Amino acid sequence: MKKKMDVEKMTYAVLAIASFFVFWWLITTFTPAKETTPGPIEVIQLLIDSFVTPIGNYVITGHLLVSLRRVLVGFSVATILGIILGIAMGTSKWAEAIFKPIFELLRPIPPIAWISLVILFFGIGESSKYILCGIGAFTNVTLNAYTGAQNVDPELIGCARMLGTSERSIFFRVILPSCTPQIFAGMQVALSTSWMAVLAAEMVGAQEGCGWMIQRGSDTLNITLVMVGMIVIGCVGMLLAAVMRVIERRLCSWNIMDN
Template sequence: MSGSSIANETIDHSKNREPFSFYKFITNKYFLNVVSIVAFLLIWDYVAKEKIFRDSLARPLEVVDQLYMLTYMKFAGTNLAGHIWASTQRVLIGFIAASIVAVPLGLFMALNKYVNAVVKPLFDLFKPMPPIAWVSIAILWFGIGEMSKVFIIIIGTFVPCLLNAYNGVRLVDPDLYDVVRVLGGNRRDEIFHVCFPASFPAVFAGLQISLSSAWTCVLAAELMNSRDGMGFLIKRGMDTHQPTLVLGGMVLIAAAAYGTSLLVTLLEKKLCPWKRTIENL
């Protein structure tokens, strides 16, 4: 949307060409970024090659090799795609189930102070308890199957979804309600024309936090007990002392977490075209 701004002034983006300078070149942002990544990989490779952590760190290329091997070889019953999907599926089920309930509940809590007075203290009670602390009791309740993993994810995603939706509505400029009322709207119009759209950005911020929490939870659940998934790869690598498998699992889960968060960002851009993009982070 940034290109269509209609300021009164026109801004000339063309800069005067500066003469080449060595200092400018080595402090250029992109040059430094490349240096940084290359140095990171080289140091990693060196540390692994020289066995500074004995045999507990794999070289970057070995990790790539391991991941490549898994794409065509079955490992514990399925190949790489199967493991990625197993974890992603759990995250998606838990995340969607939690957000479908938590976002409306959060909005509802913000709109009705009596509901809020009943529900909020219970959430304040559970909020300081890390979702991962539920792992043991989840296994006790639901066994070691899918249900216990999804349960952990729901626990981990529910609270941030709910709180952000709640705060999103509460932080709406109250004068905007006045506008609707002055234009002849009733309470229902206030909710649909102001509350919901105004809280959208906050809801999406909550979804982002929830998603990252969901990946942490699925990992914790899979590390505790599972037969497939990326956490399983890491756990198996830990038990059989294979650093390539551990590092491969870490790379995969980071990529998956990054990918899903990108999806949510894209969805937000699609659904909130009015939101100004805030630079970086």
């Protein structure tokens, strides 16, 4: 029965995607839109070509790696800082009283709004990209670590005390592991925000990277390039999300409610 449903799903999916491409091709071959918009064939041609012919300074994989590098650096640093601050705020009333007001003041400012200030301050070099990715990730991770630490089941802490655990040990062996699923959820959102931030930063001031690529396409009225860029960016986004899900499944398998 399930097999039959899966086959049905597959057929519809194939049908849907096929009709999308056909529709696209029809519009760009037979209607006036063909003057402005490239058809699927041209896009795919450029996509394949970009693996060998450089756009700007790099082939497409080069741009990919540059963008990824920027994201990973900013994201990692921000995550570590965010976890520390979030758990501190969640477990210590003092830390909460000191840091929360400043955090709440700066939090609603979207990472993209920081671009101008950061570029003025740090220039158009790599560091401003790292910082922007970091800002994108930091708020989410901190917030999630904060709520995670606040919501640790007090019964578990009482239990640990009953078993003879020292307060310091309780922090590392009970509070921290309890927060992991929540922190991970925050990290997933943070990663996609970081990815968006790096694209924005690259569109505004860079010489390479995925964001630069589509901006270049826009500047040279090369819609094909823009579309190729969008496809690549979408694929990378999916990949990042998938990687995070796999890691989550390994780290947090204990959290999935079975009953």
